[in-house]
Amino acid sequence: MTGKIVRSDAEWRRRLTPEQYRITRLKETEPAHSGWYRTFDGPGAYCCVCCGEPVFHSRDKFRAPSPWPAFRSPAASRCVRERKELFHLVIRSEVLCSRCDAHLGYQVEDRSSPTGRRYLINSLALSFFEEQQEAVVLYQGRHGRPLAGCPEHPAGRLSSGVV
């Protein structure tokens, strides 16, 4: 992880689409079964849509569809931080980007997972970069090119939307 990113609420609102802003900065959840990455199965890195930090990887993604894209673990433990909260009398962990504090989703216990955990992450909080571009993404960070053909992230979205 490179330096921490802190921006004003107005700045985030300006840089993100209204949907991305509501999910990542206001902690809303996209409707179940609506996210584009839920059934997506390509090899590569899933980056925070706010700052470009690689937060999850396809190798850790559950292949079976779930209401939200589901991962067994983050790309690296330092990529995300978790904050426990009480929700309807159940303790769950909010998952945030370590670099910019974007709300990504939630982590719940899952005995069927090898890690005992399941990370349910909003598609709108992620940008996918296919495998052969990952080195470019990690090297160039947020200036990497979005995956061609991804309907949620037409080419140029990241470079023009996040600096």
Ligand SMILES: [Zn+2]
């Ligand atoms: Zn971030």
